[in-house]
Amino acid sequence: MIAPQAVAPSAQTVARRLLLAGAAGIVLTVALVAWSILMPVLVPSSQSRYCGEYTGCIGYLFLMWEYGRWMALVAAWPLLRLLRVRPSWQAALMAAPYLLAIWQVALLIKWASPAAGINLILLSGVIAYPAAAWATMPHVPRLVRFLTAGVALALYAVTWPIVG
16 A cells, blocks of 8 residues: 655645744734733833833833743744644744744844844744744655754754853
8 A cells, every 4th residue: 555645735825824824923923012011001110020210111021021932932832723824733833943043043133233133033923933834834854844943953052152
């Protein structure tokens, strides 16, 4: 008996999948930024330890970066599933090394150009989730998946001592 081969999907199916994955990246980024903007409005600054007399409520931005990005990574799986990007759990898992590498490069770039680094951080989901959605398509060989994730993790490892 001959094993069935994975059939390459049509260009329209691939484009739809990549657009929906990019939309997930946008939604997650907008949710994080909205959270950091709304928290000072919802919590009075006199009762919040993240607001200071001279700095305002900039502490929420640091919370968004430190904890929110990991929560967004976890929230990606249900969002990708809701948007019908299949296999959603594999795409969300594959996006993790891509995001780690992009964030490290963004922190490295931020030293030379703060605006470019921040823009790369804000666009990281739009880059990583479509790349992960493409890499987890059934017709893409496993070797490509492992190589792309390995390159992303290697980039992260190389930039880690520089950025810290």
